[in-house]
Amino acid sequence: MNDHxxxxxxxxxxxxxxxxxxxxxxxxxxxxxxxxxxxxxxxxLEALMHxxxxxxxRHLLDLSENLRSGKPGYGLLVRKRNPGDLRSAIFKVSxxxxxxxxxxxAALDG
Numbered sequence: 001m002n003d004h005x006x007x008x009x010x011x012x013x014x015x016x017x018x019x020x021x022x023x024x025x026x027x028x029x030x031x032x033x034x035x036x037x038x039x040x041x042x043x044x045l046e047a048l049m050h051x052x053x054x055x056x057x058r059h060l061l062d063l064s065e066n067l068r069s070g071k072p073g074y075g076l077l078v079r080k081r082n083p084g085d086l087r088s089a090i091f092k093v094s095x096x097x098x099x100x101x102x103x104x105x106a107a108l109d110g
């Protein structure tokens with residue numbers, strides 16, 4: 001059990017060091033879900049996370065270029081138009097997000 005807690009704390013530490021603001025754990029969970037399922041729509045991600053649409057959408061926006069308030073977002077995801085349905089979007093990990101994923105991998109491997 002201590003090993004699992006240690007790994008969880010390392011994940012939290014990486015996010016706190018990589019970002020200039022605190023990110024809620026539920027938002028970190030959304031980021032990790034996108035990293036495992038790039039190119040999915042909010043609806044598809046919501047189903048994978050067993051969450052609700054409004055919360056998932058808010059987290060995805062916050063993780064992207066702009067927060068809901070219009071201020072700069074976390075920049076960990078890139079929102080793109082869905083080529084299969086131009087009315088919706090898909091989300092992918094940004095360059096900054098990939099750097100955080102590399103830091104996570106190093107922290108968990110070490």
